Amino acid sequence: MIFWRRALCATAFLAAASAWACGDEAQADGAECPRNNPECKEIATIEAGAQAVVKRRCVNCHGDDLSGSVTKMSGVADTLQGDPVELYPPNLTSDATGVGEWSDDTLAIAIRSGIDEESQALCPQMTHFSQMSDFEVYSIVKYLRDIPKVKKKVPRSVCPPTKTKEQQQSSG
Secondary structure (H helix, E strand, O other): OHHHHHHHHHHHHHHHHHHHHHOOOOOOOOOOOOOOOHHHHHOOOHHHHHHHHHHOOOHHHHOOOOOOOOOOOOOOOOOOOOOOOEOOOOOOOOOOOOOOOOOHHHHHHHHHHOEOOOOOEOOOOOOOOOOOOHHHHHHHHHHHHHOOOOOOOOOOOEEOOOEOHHHHHHHO
């Protein structure tokens, strides 16, 4: 009887310690941790990344294989000033034509803040997930690194004033 009480107390203690260490951001697999916790960055998983990509609906724009689109998205409104917007969801695979040359941290910054590898703002139509925890964002990064590479050069989007037609033509 004493053994079972001690085991129950130890289990309760471990559960309380885990809750304290990982805050109140719970994930289905119980591995969620608060933002900026290096331990949580290290425990990120491919499986949690796959779930997050589904939850965040990344495939709606980037495609089922996340390789982006060489065809501009339809139904995107022009700017308030009447400047045309041309959105080409980028290739998120680890191929060099995608995000293969980006560091994990740069990719995490792009997902959270909408800033690319050249320190330029992504088009504002790209949803930014500023409140995403380290665990979730680095799980997505691990997932993107794990999916098959797709060689697909996607045109640069045009979304004035962030990215202009002239910039698109000079980068082409």
